[in-house]
Structures are given as structure tokens and as C-alpha cells.
Amino acid sequence: MARIEEALDLEIAQLESELAADPRHIKLRLLKEARALYTPAPRHQSEDVSTAAPAVRARGTTPRADAGRLEILNAAERLLEGHTSPRKTAAIYTDLVARGYVIGGKEPKSNLSAMMYNSGRFQSHQRMGWTLKAKPSQEPEAATSDGFSQEEGV
Structure with a gap:
């Protein structure tokens, strides 16, 4: 079984080295890379919504x-x-x-x-x-029992 795997690996390596020098194969690889730039990455169900890209992008981006x-x-x-x-x-x-x-x-x-x-x-x-920019305060003002904010000196 190991001999078959070795023979396949050898043939694959030879073919890859031949294709690496072929201008058509190089052009195909570059075209695929360029096309990938315009394809958004697949979203997974477990992906946090807060990290997802905004739904609306600036024109031309x-x-x-x-x-x-x-x-x-x-x-x-x-x-x-x-x-x-x-x-x-x-x-x-x-x-x-x-x-x-x-x-x-x-x-x-x-x-x-x-x-x-x-x-x-x-x-x-x-x-x-x-x-x-200053972030809005997370803590509301302390209110008194009558529902009004407590101010000093009033």
C-alpha cells in the first residue's frame, strides 16, 4: 500500500513541477487569486454578528x-x-x-x-x-424617592 502512495506522490510532484512552469497555469492561478479578492469569505453560523462586515459599504469599496x-x-x-x-x-x-x-x-x-x-x-x-469621542455615560443619575435627581446646594 505504501508503494502505491509513494508512486502517486511522485507522479503528483512531477506534474506540479511541470505545471508550475506553464504560462497558462500561472495565468490561471493569478486569475483565481484576483477573483478571490472579490469573493467575500463564507460566514459561519458560529460567527459573532458584532464582528461581521457592515451590510452597507461605501460606494466603490x-x-x-x-x-x-x-x-x-x-x-x-x-x-x-x-x-x-x-x-x-x-x-x-x-x-x-x-x-x-x-x-x-x-x-x-x-x-x-x-x-x-x-x-x-x-x-x-x-x-x-x-x-x-466621549462615550455616553452608562450610569444614570441617582434619583431620590420623589423621582427627582439629587443636586447639591439646592
């Missing part, structure tokens, strides 16, 4: 572009966590690039700024830079 944009925005959010003063776009951009993120386009810093502005997660302070 692909699921892969949305995923990359989301990763960049998440990284920018982590950079700004704990900062109370604004950070300039250039500093955020430099930190993201140092961490291996790629922001494309002719003006990548401007693209980063536009992504941050359109995400709704960040507060622009014009030329001073960016902070995270």
Missing part, C-alpha cells in the same frame, strides 16, 4: 477594503485610548505605519483623517489633532 479600514480605525482608537489631549494626524499616521499598517492613496495622511472623521468614533480638534 470591497469587503477586503472595509476590513482593512476597520483594522486601521481600531488601531487608531487603541493609540488614542487614555489620551485627553489631541494627537496630530501625522503622529497617528507615523505610529500606524510603524506598526505595519498601510494607508494608501496619494495623500495617506489625508486619507487617514477622512477615515477617522467618517467613522464617527473620533473628535476632530481641527489642526490640534484628534481625540476619541
